Amino acid sequence: MTDTIFALATAAGRAAVAVVRISGPATLHVVSALAGKVPPARLAALRRLKHRGIELDEALVLRFQGPASYTGEDAAEFHVHGGRAVVDALMLALADLGLRLAEPGEFTRRAFENGKLDLAQAEGVADLIDAETEAQRRQALGQVGGALTRRYDRWRDLLVESLAMLEAAVDFPDEDLPEAVAQRARPGLVALASEIDAALADVSRGHRVRDGYRIALVGAPNAGKSTVLNGLVEREAAIVTAIAGTTRDIIEVPLELGGYRVLLADTAGLRDTDDVVEAEGVRRARTWSSEADLRLWIVDGFHVEQLDLDEGPVLSAGDWVVINKMDIADPAAASLVAKGLRNRGLMVTTVSARAPGELDRLKAALVDHVTEALSGSEFPAATRLRHAERLREARAFLARALSSEGLEVELAAEDVRLTARALGRITGTIDAEDVLDRVFSSFCIGK
Ligand SMILES: Nc1nc2c(ncn2[C@@H]2O[C@H](COP(=O)(O)OP(=O)(O)O)[C@@H](O)[C@H]2O)c(=O)[nH]1
Ligand SMILES: [Mg+2]
Structure with a gap:
């Protein structure tokens, strides 16, 4: 009992x-x-x-x-x-x-076991309790309401239909040509594959809403990274001095931009150094920034003519360059450099981070950028890494099903079953005990 x-x-x-x-x-x-x-x-x-x-x-x-x-x-x-x-x-x-x-999460686990919630909804409950921003709240509430579940249920229905067609071909091999019967499953599977591809293309969106959109401030020592960070978060989170190499470890500051949770990281200035502590800081800076969703390359406008575009940090298209210290910079030199950077597909903004209010423009542009990146017309297909992993696994089984279907009907049917199983793990229809333990143990006691 x-x-x-x-x-x-x-x-x-x-x-x-x-x-x-x-x-x-x-x-x-x-x-x-x-x-x-x-x-x-x-x-x-x-x-x-x-x-x-x-x-x-x-x-x-x-x-x-x-x-x-x-x-x-x-x-x-x-x-x-x-x-x-x-x-x-x-x-x-x-x-x-x-x-x-x-135990932590035991009430919700019982709700799950009694069929009141599926696993994705239960995770939504945990996320709702942890929600700090408007976007986190909206997403978590949608998940509790079954927004994620509905998509997976629909996909599973499609798979079950296709499976029925494939099984018919296996069970009645004498009827016309089994291959021809099996071929009827194809359009449904192809359509599903492209839906999953679309979901995978924006697989990190829901995750970013939940855990925070990561923005790294990178650039040479003394360019003004810490000043920009403090200005954006409106407090002295990082130490600012005229001494190059002041920031050594990563300073990660959460902030809210347009209702979204954002993690802003001030990093050690990228330079070669013999100081072991600073060198480790530079290494961490590179790792954090390579995994960030957006990099802001802060450039010292006063020395802008010395800037070697090829010596900069590793940036991707869509990253931003902030030419700082415009109060003491030569505007003509800055605009020449800005032009070169824009030609490389980078966004360029000029500011004077030390001047009060100057960062408001940058902040407003960041709000637009984050909103654009994280808002979407559809509820995300994944809000946790766990979901994304299963989704990729499902897609791989589906690819295999599509390659063998028509040739080996039985193998195709098995791969379709595996696809459904991978998707079922997301909502907990196929429940692996260890997954459940992991999900519910992250809850607080009393929920
Ligand atoms: N004139 C001027 N100096 C600035 C500006 N932003 C930062 N600084 C100064 O540049 C120096 C280095 O700034 P800091 O933020 O520590 O640079 P970091 O090494 O990139 O983090 C400090 O003395 C700042 O006061 C600016 O917009 N104008
Ligand atoms: Mg600094």
Whole structure:
């Protein structure tokens, strides 16, 4: 028989109200033991909670009758005064009544196991709890509502249809030509392959909304990277001095741009150095920036004529160059360099990072850029690395199915089955215990 579990559902510490929730078969018994008369399901009732003759608190008691509850089991919530002693007394009483403290994510895991949520929706719940920006909130809520699930369900339906056609060809090999029957599965599979390709092309979008869009500030020492960072985040996050080589480790600062979470990294100036600490900083700077979504190459405008475009950091098309120190730079020289850089497909902005308000233009341009990169008309097909990996795996099986289909019908059918299985892992229809453990253990206790 399943345990009945309990946990504090609200944050620990002094608060106006604290919510302790319980779930499992002993719910009714426990509610009546503590609160006396059991309130009707889904109606809050004010009750004096008592245990072993001692009053614990006056609380709102809310009870749910399984399966119409979050977990799908009988469940209840006690809304008590949010003092530590009150919460402790109630939790001790629950333990004394034979209940067990829930593991992290155990309520949601039960909801999953009772079919109230699929795995992607459960992950959405965790993301909603962690959401700090508007875009994270929107995405997580969409995922809880099944926006990701619906796409995978549709894909699985397509696969099941194709599989039926392939199996017909296997089962009735005498009917006309099995190859001809199998060929009927082809258009559906081809269409699905191109949908998955489109999803894979923007596979990092959902992930970036969730974990943050990464922008690296790179460039020579003293160009003004730390000044730009501080200006953008509007506080002194990085040390600024006139001494080249001041920033050695990566300073990663989260900020919100246009409702999106962004990670801005100030890095050690790229130069050859004998200082081992600085050299390690330069190595980390290169790694971080090569994995970033956007690189801002900060250039010292005062020395702009010395700039060797081929000596710059490794940039990709779409990266930006910020020519800084325009207050002391020669505008003609700067615009000549800007022209050369634009011809290489780079975006160029000129600023004076030290002048108050000058970075607003750069910030506004970054907001537009991030919004453009992360907003999309469709809900992303992947919001975690886990999803992207399974999606790639599914695509590989599908490619194999398409190459053998018509020649080896049975092999094609097996590959279609494997494709469906890989997709099923995303929503948890095919559940591997280790995946579930990993997903739910990242939850907080009480959810
Ligand atoms: N004149 C002028 N000096 C600047 C500007 N931005 C930064 N600096 C100065 O350039 C020096 C190096 O700046 P810092 O941000 O530490 O450069 P980093 O090594 O690239 O991080 C400091 O003395 C800054 O005050 C600017 O727009 N104009
Ligand atoms: Mg610096």
